Amino acid sequence: MTLLHLLQRSAEKFGDRTALHADDRLMSYGELWESVVRLGAALRHSGVVSGERIGVMLPNVPAFVQAYFGILAAGATVVPFNTLYKPAEVRYLLEHATIQRVLTSGIFLRAIEEAAEHLAFPVRAIRLDEGSDPPEPKRLGGAANYRSERALADLRPTDVAVCLYTSGTTGRPKGALLTHDNLLSNIESFQQIAPCDERDRFVCVLPLFHSFAATVVMLFPLSIGASIVLEPRFVPEQVLRSMAEKTVTILTAVPSMYAVWTQLASVEVDLSAVRFAVSGGAPLPIEVLHRFEARYGIPIYEGYGLTEASPVLTENPPLGHRKVGSVGPPLPGVELRTVDGTGKEVPTGEIGEIVARGANIMQGYLNQPEDTAEVLRDGWLSSGDLGRCDADGYFYIVDRKKDLIIVGGLNVYPREVEDILASHPAVAEVAVVGIPDSMRGEVPKAYVVLRPGAAASRREVLRFARERLASFKVPRQVEFCEGLPRTTSGKVLRQHLGSTADA
Numbered sequence: 001m002t003l004l005h006l007l008q009r010s011a012e013k014f015g016d017r018t019a020l021h022a023d024d025r026l027m028s029y030g031e032l033w034e035s036v037v038r039l040g041a042a043l044r045h046s047g048v049v050s051g052e053r054i055g056v057m058l059p060n061v062p063a064f065v066q067a068y069f070g071i072l073a074a075g076a077t078v079v080p081f082n083t084l085y086k087p088a089e090v091r092y093l094l095e096h097a098t099i100q101r102v103l104t105s106g107i108f109l110r111a112i113e114e115a116a117e118h119l120a121f122p123v124r125a126i127r128l129d130e131g132s133d134p135p136e137p138k139r140l141g142g143a144a145n146y147r148s149e150r151a152l153a154d155l156r157p158t159d160v161a162v163c164l165y166t167s168g169t170t171g172r173p174k175g176a177l178l179t180h181d182n183l184l185s186n187i188e189s190f191q192q193i194a195p196c197d198e199r200d201r202f203v204c205v206l207p208l209f210h211s212f213a214a215t216v217v218m219l220f221p222l223s224i225g226a227s228i229v230l231e232p233r234f235v236p237e238q239v240l241r242s243m244a245e246k247t248v249t250i251l252t253a254v255p256s257m258y259a260v261w262t263q264l265a266s267v268e269v270d271l272s273a274v275r276f277a278v279s280g281g282a283p284l285p286i287e288v289l290h291r292f293e294a295r296y297g298i299p300i301y302e303g304y305g306l307t308e309a310s311p312v313l314t315e316n317p318p319l320g321h322r323k324v325g326s327v328g329p330p331l332p333g334v335e336l337r338t339v340d341g342t343g344k345e346v347p348t349g350e351i352g353e354i355v356a357r358g359a360n361i362m363q364g365y366l367n368q369p370e371d372t373a374e375v376l377r378d379g380w381l382s383s384g385d386l387g388r389c390d391a392d393g394y395f396y397i398v399d400r401k402k403d404l405i406i407v408g409g410l411n412v413y414p415r416e417v418e419d420i421l422a423s424h425p426a427v428a429e430v431a432v433v434g435i436p437d438s439m440r441g442e443v444p445k446a447y448v449v450l451r452p453g454a455a456a457s458r459r460e461v462l463r464f465a466r467e468r469l470a471s472f473k474v475p476r477q478v479e480f481c482e483g484l485p486r487t488t489s490g491k492v493l494r495q496h497l498g499s500t501a502d503a
Contacts, residue, residue, distance in 0.1 A: 040073020
């Protein structure tokens, strides 16, 4: 079984059902499969060889899905590009992964061409304009139009299907190598806890180049014959209206999106068809969950994962017991532990680094054996996240290990401080970082984004914190700002904040 077989199986079973819905355009499973076969054959006849890495730089449009599976059909490996990348960032991926072909659209051609200048090898940008069909074989230097599965490359479950670059919150992005087996394992595990079938409609506003969207909002729905409503951009009001008009039943988003939706002026839409929402990609502040659920009446189930884990590791079960504030228990087939600095498991309820094991764990990082050895030890993946596990097996993310603030020898977890400050009625978002201090080594500093129309002074915010936190956890500085720097998955880029902080 491979990802290509997954799509073929759904095409055979749900051929006339809608797979992709973009604007007013509908694409059935049969049409999607036919286009994938045709593109795969075209790529092979243009010279693509098995195992070759091919870039995809496209927004959330049908061509992304066609390109993803078309590359697999050619026997190659998919390398999604962040569509926000500038030429220097694109160049790094081209060079690091030795990518000589990129499937893209006209709006990204200049960035790719600029990035490819003076590389040691040629790079060909193959244009798949939004809303159009993939190119015919003749445009790629091939022969006739291939319609048979016999034109597909032979694939093995152990072949690397995707090279997913991490968001690069520390240093250069690293390419996580995920096989068909890795991704299929994660899809099958998610199927066991998600009450979804072919009648569901998923809205995909998360960028498909990110692991969360690729697995949970593309591969998973396609595996069960569901429909995917593609939204190329996050325009908050428009996404809500689209969900209402297309009777979306499953919403998946990152915490920053839920936060924005809670701050919108009144939008008259009927979201009664939405059965539940899933949150991932970054920690979900409890206050944001409560505000969203109170306003829209849609329950949010939070999960946790890593690009290196295909990516889902845990999920609050929609059919089971939800614990607000936790990220749920591990998915079936996934093992999680919390360990101390020596790798020894810590007692239940105590904080340690989360490590994971399972068939969903990556093979390693592309061309980076030392980094691979650092995170993969004896079959366990080190997450770099600090957390704890309760007696029921539910996990709670405390913070990133590297973000821990040590104040005079005492541990301060930024997320704990952030959750307290976020409960202030005037606060929309907050990020806490450590800044140097001559007496205590480090002290917390808070960057605060106020809710629209709300007002609060630094003194008021600090008083609010002192009433709820031990004195060593209270921020020594508060800075108000218009917004927080984030990755495309919604993670706050703390180093961008800390680099400008003064002692």
